[in-house]
Amino acid sequence: MTTHPANGELRAYLDGEAGSEDARRIGRHMEECAPCGVRVSELRSAEADVSRALVALDPAVDIPAARARVRRRLAGAGRGTRRLVGSPLARAALLVLALAGGAAAAIPGSPVRAWLGAAWERIAGDSPAPAPAPDAQEEPAGVRVEPAAGAVRIVLLGAGPGTRIRVRVVESPGAAVFAGPGTRFRSGPGSVEARLQGDEVRVEIPRDALRATVTVNGSVFFRKTAEGVELPGPVQDTVESEFRFRLPGGDPG
Amino acid sequence: MSFDDALFDRLYPRLVRYGWRLTGDRDEAEDVAQEAFVRMVQRDVTGSEDGVRVWLFRTALNVVRDRARVRSNRERLLEENPPDLPAPDTPEEVTERRGDLVRARRALEALDPRDREILLLRQEGFKYREIAEAVEVAASSVGTLLARAQRRFAETYRRLEDGDDASRER
Numbered sequence: 001m002t003t004h005p006a007n008g009e010l011r012a013y014l015d016g017e018a019g020s021e022d023a024r025r026i027g028r029h030m031e032e033c034a035p036c037g038v039r040v041s042e043l044r045s046a047e048a049d050v051s052r053a054l055v056a057l058d059p060a061v062d063i064p065a066a067r068a069r070v071r072r073r074l075a076g077a078g079r080g081t082r083r084l085v086g087s088p089l090a091r092a093a094l095l096v097l098a099l100a101g102g103a104a105a106a107i108p109g110s111p112v113r114a115w116l117g118a119a120w121e122r123i124a125g126d127s128p129a130p131a132p133a134p135d136a137q138e139e140p141a142g143v144r145v146e147p148a149a150g151a152v153r154i155v156l157l158g159a160g161p162g163t164r165i166r167v168r169v170v171e172s173p174g175a176a177v178f179a180g181p182g183t184r185f186r187s188g189p190g191s192v193e194a195r196l197q198g199d200e201v202r203v204e205i206p207r208d209a210l211r212a213t214v215t216v217n218g219s220v221f222f223r224k225t226a227e228g229v230e231l232p233g234p235v236q237d238t239v240e241s242e243f244r245f246r247l248p249g250g251d252p253g
Numbered sequence: 254m255s256f257d258d259a260l261f262d263r264l265y266p267r268l269v270r271y272g273w274r275l276t277g278d279r280d281e282a283e284d285v286a287q288e289a290f291v292r293m294v295q296r297d298v299t300g301s302e303d304g305v306r307v308w309l310f311r312t313a314l315n316v317v318r319d320r321a322r323v324r325s326n327r328e329r330l331l332e333e334n335p336p337d338l339p340a341p342d343t344p345e346e347v348t349e350r351r352g353d354l355v356r357a358r359r360a361l362e363a364l365d366p367r368d369r370e371i372l373l374l375r376q377e378g379f380k381y382r383e384i385a386e387a388v389e390v391a392a393s394s395v396g397t398l399l400a401r402a403q404r405r406f407a408e409t410y411r412r413l414e415d416g417d418d419a420s421r422e423r
Contacts, residue, residue, distance in 0.1 A: 011396040061269050
């Protein structure tokens with residue numbers, strides 16, 4: 001029998017990361033070694049335990065809000081030098097090309113030199129200024145508040161026919177309302193009032209809030225208490241922790 | 254590289270998840286992920302999506318490390334700033350889920366920082382050479398470090414689970 005593979009080799013073998021020679025050697029060994037079979041089971045079990053346990057640490061993420069924040073940060077910032085990332089081979093190949101090109105361009109009368117000169121004139125003469133960062137105002141307007149004594153009150157006014165309202169229970173400690181550009185907000189301790197523009201609204205309710213209500217044009221659509229969640233509004237769909245409402249009328253698309 | 258919405262939407266949640274698992278602080282995880290994307294655009298990082306993904310995670314990791322150097326230890330952070338919880342339905346589920354989360358967090362905390370980084374990168378689907386590049390270890394040692402990290406994590410988690418079961422029975 002061949003030498004027992006080390007744990008790291010077995011791990012790499014199981015992950016398909018062993019080199020072809022190592023994989024053949026370990027495979028042959030596994031066919032005849034029961035103790036290593038047990039070790040493989042233990043490695044698999046540990047990996048499965050890690051994956052199962054880490055499910056508890058999988059946060060919900062507000063992508064549009066994050067995107068807007070990154071764009072705002074970029075809006076006033078400049079750019080540095082370009083970096084190429086990827087495989088070392090690709091980088092090495094480009095380096096070789098650059099060196100070869102540089103050497104060829106240094107030779108008087110070289111066609112590479114002529115080509116580079118023409119290209120530089122084109123770049124210097126015609127290239128437009130770098131595009132500005134995308135305008136953050138294209139993103140929905142939004143407001144966040146902290147619960148007051150564990151309570152949150154969201155009041156949405158002026159919702160037109162067909163308006164879609166998504167209420168999501170989130171992990172972050174604050175409540176939030178996002179709606180179309182031009183929406184006017186008033187906020188106070190634990191409350192937001194939004195006079196809506198646009199036909200899409202997103203509301204975030206913190207999981208830790210003891211009480212929360214979302215009222216649309218004077219009617220309660222969503223209520224969260226210690227006992228659970230009630231949905232008196234025209235709920236269309238529920239996906240995990242998100243409750244989707246749609247006001248009657250408007251374009252059904 | 255200009256700001257790529259599709260790339261952001263694909264990678265940002267993964268970066269936040271990685272950062273949260275790494276630091277135990279949800280706000281910091283979001284901040285670190287955003288910082289990584291800002292640097293990517295500012296430095297005009299370009300290349301294959303796999304290359305950009307590795308670059309982003311490595312940058313996030315460096316930001317986390319830099320911040321950790323000037324911050325007090327994670328135990329205090331965990332006590333003062335309990336992690337966010339998944340949606341509970343009943344008080345029993347609240348207790349149970351909090352238990353899952355705290356156990357997972359403590360099992361991560363029990364790891365050596367480098368082992369934790371490697372385990373979490375693998376959890377995000379990174380290949381060994383990508384992990385090696387991000388964490389700056391030899392690719393040939395990733396299997397060994399990963400096997401050790403997974404075993405220690407699983408042992409700590411089970412021990413915590415057994416402890417909770419025992420205290421419930423009393």
